[in-house]
Amino acid sequence: MGRARGGLAGLLTATAISQVGNVVALVALPWFVLETTGSAARTGLTAFATTVPLAAGAIGAGPLVDRLGPRRTAVLADLGAACAIGAIPLAHAAGRLHFGLLLALAFAAGAFEAPGRTARRSLLPALAVQSGTSLERANAVATVTEHLGYLIGAPLAGVLIGVVGAAGSLWLDAGSYAVSALITITTVAVAGARAGRPPVLAGLRFVRSSPIIRTFFVIWTAGAFLVTPLSAVLLPVYARERFGGAAALAAMVTALGAGGLIGALAFSVAARRLPRRPAFLTMWIVYPLLTCLLIGLPPIVPALLVLAAIGVVTGGYDPLEVTIHQENTPEELRPQVFAVLLAAEMTAVPLAMLTYGLLIDVAGLRAATALYAAGNVLLGAYAITARPARRLDRPRTSTSFTA
Template sequence: MLGSRITFVAVPWLVLTTQDSAMLAGLAGLAEMLPYVLAGLIGGPIVDRVGPRPTAVAADTASVLAVAGIPLVAHWEGVSLSALILLIALAGALRGFGDAAKRALLPRTIAAAGLSTERGTAMYDGVCRASTLVGLPLAGVLIAAFGPAAVLLFDALSFAASAIIIGLLVRVGCADAAALAECEHQGYADALRDGFRWVRSDRLILGVMAMLFATNMFDQAFATVFVPVWVREGPHGPAALGVIGTAFGLGAVAGNILYTVVAPRLPRRLTFGVCFFIGGPAQLLALALADRVWTVLVTAAIAGALISTVNPILMAEVYRRIPTHLQGRVISVLIAVSWAGIPFGGVIGGWATDRFGLQAAALIAAVGYLAVTMSPFLFPAWRELDARPRPEAKPAMVAA
C-alpha cells in the first residue's frame, strides 16, 4: 500500500516531466485507475476459483515487472506515448487483481489470527490510512531527492516484498471443499453472474452500494474541486492543499486506533450512522461557511476521526454476510459499483462551482451528503448491522 500511494504521485509527475503536458499527466492517472477498477470486477471469479493467496502472489510478482518497466519505457528514446500508457494500464490492472485477492484473503487471515472481525477490519483500515498519511508526503520528498524513476523502482520492490510475505508467511484455510469444487466446474460468465445475483438478493448490500456511490461522488468533488478553489480564492496559499489532507489523515489514524480498542463494545448501526452523518458533510460545511484555515483544519481532523469507523464496520458486515467461496466476485461487484461515482464527482462539482459559486456548490453537496447518510436511520434493512446473520440465512445462494 505504501508503494502504491507513492506511485499515485510519481506516475503523473513522471509523465508530466517527460511529456511536458498536464493533460497527458491526467490521462496517465485515468489509464491506471480505470483498468484497476475493471480488473477488480472481472477478477472476482478468478480469485474464487484459483484462490486468493496464489492470485495475490502472482499479481504482485507480475506487478514488479510492470511497474519497473514504466520508468524504463518513459526514458527510452523512440518509444511511443501509447506504449507508456499501455504499460501504466497493465500495472493498474495487475494491482486491481492483487487487491481483489487480498480483500478476499483478509477475512480468512483475521479468523486464523483469532481476532474479532471488527478489530481485524479496523486494523486493516488503519494500515490503509497510515499508508496514505505517510505515502503521499513521502512521495514528494523522494521525487525531489531521487526523481520519479527511482521512486517507481521503490514501488516495484514493495510488490516483491508483498509477494514474498504473503507467499511464505500467510497460511490460512480455504473455503469449503465442496463449494470450491463446484466453482471449478462453473463457467466464468456464470460465476460473475452469481456475484451480481447475490448482490441483488441482499437489501443491505444494495443500500451500502447506493450510499457509497453518492458519498464517493461528493468526496471526489470536495478533494478535486472545492478545496483547490477555496485555496485559490482565499489568502491561504498553496500549502493549505496538503495541510487539509494531513489534518484529516491524522484524525483518521487517531480515530482508528481508538476504534480498534473499543470496536467490539460499540453498537454497529448507531456508531456507523452517527459518525457518517456528522463526519461526512462536516468538511463541506466548513468550506462553505468558514474562511479561516484553523477552522477548516480542526473540522478536517474531527471528520477524519469520525469517518475512521465507517470502513471497518462496513467491511466486517460484508465479510460476515458473504459466503467465503463467493467473496471474491461479490466484493468485486460491490467495490466497482461503489467507486463508479468517483469519475462523476469532479465533473459535477466543477460544473456546480462555475454555475453557483463555491459556497453554494459546497452547501448543495453537504445537503446531499446529509440526505444520503440518513438512510441507516430510515430504512429497516440497515438494522441488520446489529444482527448476527445465521449461517443458513441464504441456503440457496450458498449452494449456487
C-alpha cells in the same frame, strides 16, 4: 495458532507496505501531470486511466480468485502492478514518456490492482478466524494500516518530489508492490482454488437478493463517487491554487491519514462494545457536516483540521462497513460478492475523477467542492433513512444463499 497469526500479520503488513507506495503515487502522479501540463482536466483524465481498469478487472476478479486461489492471485497482481508502475519512471528517464504512454501504463497498473484487492479482502476473514481475531478487530487493523500509509507516504512523497522529482518518486510504489508480493509468498498460508466453485453470476444475484448488502452496495458505490475525488483531484488543485506547492498537498493528505488512523484505532478498541446503529447514525450525521466546511476553501490550518476530522469519521466507519459485508456474505461467495462491490466502486471512481476534473476547469474549484459537499449530505440522508440499515444491531441467525 502462531502460524495463523503470522498469516494475518503477513497479509496486513504486505497491504501496509503497498499502501505507502500507493500514497506516494497518489501525491506524485497528479503533481507530475499538473506540473508538466498545468491542466486539471488532464489530472482527472490520468486518475480516470488509473481507476477505470479496476472496474473491468473487478468483474472477472471473483471467478479468477476462485480458480487461482486468493494467495496466488494477490502475488501475481502485485508483481504485475510493480512492472506497470515501474515503467513510468523508466520511460521518463529514457525520454520516452509522453502523455499517451503515461495513460496506458496507469491503465495497466489499475488492471492488476482489482484482482489483488479482491484476493486480499477474501483472505482476511479466514485468516482472522484462524488467528482467533474478531472481524471487527481485523478490519480495524486493516484500516489502521491503510491510514498509516497516508501518514507515512504523504510526507515521504513531499520529500521525494523535492529530491528526485515526481516521476522518480514512483519507483517507491513499484518497489512496494514487489515487497508486498514477497511477504505474501513467505507468510500467508497457501489457499488454493476450491472445488465446486459457485456460478459466475452468483455474487451479483446475492447482492441483489440481500436487503442489507443491497443497501450497503448503494452507500459503497455512491460514497466512492463522492469521496475519492477529494484526495485525487480536489486537494491537488486546492493545494496548487491556494497554497502553491506540493508540501501543502502532502500536509493535506497527511491530515486525512492521521485522522483516519485515529478513527480506526478508536474503532478497534471499542468495536466489541460499540452499539452499531448509534455509531452508524453519528458517523453519517457528522461526516456530511464536515464536508460542508470545505466549501469556503479555508486557509491551510482550518483546512487541515477539517480534513483530519473527516479522516477520523471515515477511519471509524470503513471497518464497520466492511465487517457488515463479511458477516452477511456466505464464505463461498465472498470472492464474487467482494468483486461485485469493487466493480461498482471502481466504475463510480473514474467517472467521478472525470466529472470533478472537468467541473474544476469549467466552473472552478469552489463549485466542485460544493458538489462534493452537497452529494455527501444527500448520501448521509439516504444512509440514515434506509430501512435495512436500521437493523444493524440485530443478531444474525444465518447466512444462506442458493445460486
